[in-house]
Amino acid sequence: MDVSKEVSWDWIGNHLRVKVLFSSAGLATQILVNDIEKDSNFLIDVGDGILRDLVSLPSRYYENIDTILITHGHFDHVGGIFSLLAFFRMINRSKKLLLIAPSDVVEFEGLVKTFYDSYGESIPYQLEIINIEREFELENTLISAFAVQHRGSIIGGEKLPNIPSVGYIISKNAEKILYTGDTGYFDQLKEHVRGVDYALIEGTYKDKRTPFHLTLSEAEEIGKLAKNYQIVHQIMSRGT
Ligand SMILES: [Zn+2]
Ligand SMILES: [Zn+2]
Numbered sequence: 001m002d003v004s005k006e007v008s009w010d011w012i013g014n015h016l017r018v019k020v021l022f023s024s025a026g027l028a029t030q031i032l033v034n035d036i037e038k039d040s041n042f043l044i045d046v047g048d049g050i051l052r053d054l055v056s057l058p059s060r061y062y063e064n065i066d067t068i069l070i071t072h073g074h075f076d077h078v079g080g081i082f083s084l085l086a087f088f089r090m091i092n093r094s095k096k097l098l099l100i101a102p103s104d105v106v107e108f109e110g111l112v113k114t115f116y117d118s119y120g121e122s123i124p125y126q127l128e129i130i131n132i133e134r135e136f137e138l139e140n141t142l143i144s145a146f147a148v149q150h151r152g153s154i155i156g157g158e159k160l161p162n163i164p165s166v167g168y169i170i171s172k173n174a175e176k177i178l179y180t181g182d183t184g185y186f187d188q189l190k191e192h193v194r195g196v197d198y199a200l201i202e203g204t205y206k207d208k209r210t211p212f213h214l215t216l217s218e219a220e221e222i223g224k225l226a227k228n229y230q231i232v233h234q235i236m237s238r239g240t
Contacts, residue, residue: 018033041062081112
């Protein structure tokens with residue numbers, strides 16, 4: 001079946017392909033990664049508007065979301081999770097859903113708990129939460145998490161409450177896709193990105209430097225270390 005005509009992928013590899021459904025700082029980010037052989041999907045981060053983004057695709061793309069990866073708890077990355085879980089209940093999903101996140105992402109955990117507490121045994125699918133530390137192996141795919149430098153995160157947050165924040169690498173048969181999540185510049189980030197097949201690099205600000213986000217030129221400099229890259233999470237004008 002040739003499914004490539006139905007979705008305009010941002011990148012197509014031999015085993016994996018990527019579509020950024022939406023990404024803008026302070027609004028929402030959601031990225032679909034498709035395992036071509038299995039026709040199974042990873043969704044990385046779940047911001048607001050996720051359902052509108054998903055229903056614009058052929059239904060098998062949302063029916064086959066089998067794994068959700070969460071980078072951190074900011075609302076633009078988890079705000080749509082309750083809607084998505086409830087949508088899966090409404091369409092009577094029966095397949096298990098795996099949710100992968102660092103531990104102690106309180107916003108994410110709270111939203112999932114509210115979903116459980118609201119619907120309990122009427123939830124028709126199994127939900128499994130994995131608190132990833134470094135790696136999680138999933139059949140032929142390896143999910144690796146790496147700590148990033150974000151506001152109040154594992155690396156960066158001395159003066160702010162500590163919240164966990166990671167980037168991810170999805171590897172299948174030596175093909176690697178990387179997503180930085182939200183992060184400021186730190187040297188080790190270059191080593192994570194170097195040589196991966198496709199990198200999604202946050203580039204929040206045009207030129208405003210902060211310890212917690214990258215500028216476009218920093219994002220370009222880091223992205224060029226990958227074989228291919230795309231900048232995501234640019235900030236949008238919010239009017240006056
Ligand atoms: Zn963000
Ligand atoms: Zn953030």
